Amino acid sequence: xxxxxxxxxxxxxxxxxxxxxxxxxxxYRSSVSSRPSFTSIPSMHSIGLPSLPPSSSYNSGFISQQxxxxxxxxxxxxxxxxxxxxxxxxxxxxxxxDRVTSMSCETxxxxxxxxxxxxxxxxxxxxxxQLYHRVYIVGNESPLQAKKFRLKxxxxxxxxxxxxxxxxxxxQHVREIKVPRLHPDGELVEEQTLxxxxxxxxxxxxxxxxxxxxxxxxxxxxxxxxxxSTRARLKEHVWIIGENSEITERSRKQVPxxxxxxxxxxxxxxxxxxxxxxSTLFLFSHKQGxxxxxxFVQTLRRLPSLQHLCISNFDMDDFDDVTLQTLxxxxxxxxxxxxxxxxxxxxxxxxTSSSQCIQQLSLIHLDIKYLSAISNLLLRLSSLQRFTLVxxxxxxxxxxxxxxxxxxxxxxLQYVHWDILLPGSANENLxxxxxxxxxxxxxxxxxxxxxxxxxxMVCRPRAQIILPSDKYSKAYRASNESNPDSLTQTLFTARxxxxxxxxxxxxxxxxxxxxxxxxxxQEVIDIEGFMGTIGSKISYTLDSxxxxxxxxxxxxxxxxxxSKEVASRDGCTGLWxxxxxxxxxxxxxxxxxxxxxxxxxxxx
Numbered sequence: 030x031x032x033x034x035x036x037x038x039x040x041x042x043x044x045x046x047x048x049x050x051x052x053x054x055x056x057y058r059s060s061v062s063s064r065p066s067f068t069s070i071p072s073m074h075s076i077g078l079p080s081l082p083p084s085s086s087y088n089s090g091f092i093s094q095q096x097x098x099x100x101x102x103x104x105x106x107x108x109x110x111x112x113x114x115x116x117x118x119x120x121x122x123x124x125x126x127d128r129v130t131s132m133s134c135e136t137x138x139x140x141x142x143x144x145x146x147x148x149x150x151x152x153x154x155x156x157x158x159q160l161y162h163r164v165y166i167v168g169n170e171s172p173l174q175a176k177k178f179r180l181k182x183x184x185x186x187x188x189x190x191x192x193x194x195x196x197x198x199x200x201q202h203v204r205e206i207k208v209p210r211l212h213p214d215g216e217l218v219e220e221q222t223l224x225x226x227x228x229x230x231x232x233x234x235x236x237x238x239x240x241x242x243x244x245x246x247x248x249x250x251x252x253x254x255x256x257x258s259t260r261a262r263l264k265e266h267v268w269i270i271g272e273n274s275e276i277t278e279r280s281r282k283q284v285p286x287x288x289x290x291x292x293x294x295x296x297x298x299x300x301x302x303x304x305x306x307x308s309t310l311f312l313f314s315h316k317q318g319x320x321x322x323x324x325f326v327q328t329l330r331r332l333p334s335l336q337h338l339c340i341s342n343f344d345m346d347d348f349d350d351v352t353l354q355t356l357x358x359x360x361x362x363x364x365x366x367x368x369x370x371x372x373x374x375x376x377x378x379x380x381t382s383s384s385q386c387i388q389q390l391s392l393i394h395l396d397i398k399y400l401s402a403i404s405n406l407l408l409r410l411s412s413l414q415r416f417t418l419v420x421x422x423x424x425x426x427x428x429x430x431x432x433x434x435x436x437x438x439x440x441x442l443q444y445v446h447w448d449i450l451l452p453g454s455a456n457e458n459l460x461x462x463x464x465x466x467x468x469x470x471x472x473x474x475x476x477x478x479x480x481x482x483x484x485x486m487v488c489r490p491r492a493q494i495i496l497p498s499d500k501y502s503k504a505y506r507a508s509n510e511s512n513p514d515s516l517t518q519t520l521f522t523a524r525x526x527x528x529x530x531x532x533x534x535x536x537x538x539x540x541x542x543x544x545x546x547x548x549x550x551q552e553v554i555d556i557e558g559f560m561g562t563i564g565s566k567i568s569y570t571l572d573s574x575x576x577x578x579x580x581x582x583x584x585x586x587x588x589x590x591x592s593k594e595v596a597s598r599d600g601c602t603g604l605w606x607x608x609x610x611x612x613x614x615x616x617x618x619x620x621x622x623x624x625x626x627x628x629x630x631x632x633x
Contacts, residue, residue, distance in 0.1 A: 115155035134601035165207035168621030227252035245271035265309035270318030350374025361633035365393035372402035423453020435467025488569035490561030
C-alpha cells in the first residue's frame with residue numbers, strides 16, 4: 030500500500046515547524062523564557078518517508094507560514110550596531126547643546142542623555158561614560174530639589190559627591206568638573222564651599238580639569254588646592270596668586286628676593302610634584318600677588334609635560350628678562366602685562382634652544398619699543414604659526430638702523446593678530462613686508478587698530494565685514510555719542526570703520542566696460558571699486574575670540590568672572606523643547622545660565 034500524504038494545516042503544524050524555521054535572537058532573553066522549547070524535527074528521508082511533490086498541500090502550508098513570519102516586526106536598528114555608532118550619535122548630541130547658537134543648557138543635555146540611557150542596556154552602556162565624563166553644574170539650585178532632600182545649599186554638589194563615593198565605577202569616568210559660581214569674585218568663596226569641592230575632587234581619581242572655578246591662592250593651606258595636587262592625571266591648572274598678609278608685612282621692611290619664607294616656597298613647589306601629566310598652566314597675579322623668580326624656575330622644572338604656558342600681571346621683581354631665558358621648551362606661550370620683560374629679553378629669548386619649539390606666541394601689553402625685537406622673534410622662531418601683538422605704543426625702527434624690505438618676515442606664520450593702538454609706522458612696515466613676500470604662508474590677519482586701512486588693503490577684498498548683530502552691541506550707542514575718530518580697540522568700532530572704507534571704495538569705478546556695435550556705443554558698465562588686493566591669500570577678519578564680545582582677545586575676566594552665572598537674565602528653562610508631546614513636566618527646569626566652556630587654548 031503506497032504512502033498517502035496527509036494534509037498539514039497551519040494550526041496543526043505550528044508546534045512542530047516553528048522550531049525548525051524560527052530563530053530567536055539571544056538578546057531577547059526575557060521573551061525566550063516564556064516560549065516553549067523546540068527541537069529540530071528529523072528529515073523525512075531519515076525516517077523512510079518519500080519526498081513530497083512541489084504541488085502538495087504541505088508545501089503550500091510552508092509558504093503561508095513564511096509569509097506570516099515575514100510580517101513580524103524587524104529587530105531594533107541599534108541591536109547589533111558597533112560602539113562607534115553610539116559614540117558618534119552622542120558626540121553630535123553634545124555639539125548640538127554646546128554650540129553658541131543653541132538655546133539649550135547643560136541641564137537639557139543631561140536630561141537627553143538620561144533619556145537615551147533608559148532605552149535599553151546597550152544605550153545605557155554607551156551613555157554612562159559620556160554622562161559622567163563631563164559633569165557641569167551650572168547656576169542656582171532648584172527650591173523644590175532642596176526641599177525634597179532637606180538640604181539648605183549646594184544640593185547638586187552633595188548629591189553628586191554621594192553618588193561618586195557609593196559607586197566608584199562611575200567616579201572612574203569623571204574627567205571634567207564644573208561647579209557653580211555663586212560669587213562673582215573668587216575671593217568671596219566660602220571655606221565650606223571650598224571643602225565641598227575638595228571632597229568632590231578627591232572622589233574622582235582620574236580628574237583632568239576643574240573648569241570655571243578658580244579661587245584665589247594666598248600662599249596658605251586650603252583643602253581644594255591640596256586635593257588638586259593629588260590628582261596625577263590633571264592636565265590644566267590656573268593659579269591666581271593673591272595677597273598674603275605675611276608677605277605684605279615683610280615687603281615693607283625688605284626688598285625682594287626673600288619675601289616668601291621657606292615654608293611658603295616649599296608648600297607651593299610640592300603642590301606640583303604629582304602633576305607629571307600637566308600640559309597647560311596659567312599664572313596670574315591678583316592684586317600684587319607675589320611669586321618670586323626662583324619659585325618660577327623651580328616650578329616649571331617640575332612639570333615634564335608642560336606645553337602651554339601663560340604668565341600675566343607679575344611685577345618686575347618676580348618675572349623679568351632673566352627668568353624668561355629659563356623657560357622650558359613650549360608649544361604655546363603668552364606673556365601679558367609683565368613690566369620686567371623688555372625688547373632685549375625677547376631678542377635674547379629668540380636665540381635660546383627652548384624657543385625653537387614655540388608654535389603660538391602672544392605678547393600682550395609689553396610695550397616693545399623697537400621693531401627689531403619683533404623681527405628677530407619672527408625670523409628665528411622657525412616653528413611659529415600664530416603670533417599676537419597688542420600694545421598701545423607703536424614699535425619703531427631704531428635710529429641708525431638700515432631698513433630692507435621685508436622688515437619683518439616669517440616663512441611658516443599662518444595667523445597674525447596685530448593691534449597697535451597709537452598710530453605709527455608699525456602698520457605700514459607690516460603692510461610693506463606682506464607686499465614684499467615676507468609672509469608666504471599667512472592666511473588670516475586681524476587688525477582692530479588699522480587706522481588708515483593699510484593692512485586691510487593687502488588682504489583679500491570683502492563685500493561686507495560688519496555683522497548684523499552689531500546694532501545691538503553695547504558699543505553701538507557709545508559710538509553715536511563719541512567722536513568717530515577717537516582711538517579705541519573695540520571690535521564694533523573697528524568693523525564700522527572697515528565697512529566705511531569698503532563703501533567709500535565702491536563709489537569710485539575701478540574700470541569701465543564699453544560695449545560697441547557698428548561704431549555705436551550700446552552700453553557702458555562701471556565696475557565698482559573694492560578695498561583689498563585681488564589674488565591675495567590673506568583673509569581680513571575682525572571676529573572676537575569670545576562670541577558676542579566687543580573685545581578681540583579673550584582675557585582673564587572672560588575666564589574667572591562669575592557675574593553672568595550669578596545673576597542670569599533670560600536663562601534657559603527648557604522652553605526651546607516645549608513642543609515635546611510629554612508636556613511641561615518633561616522639558617521644564619529651573620532657569621539657569623547657558624554656560625559655554627572656555628577652552629584655554631583660545632588664550633594662545
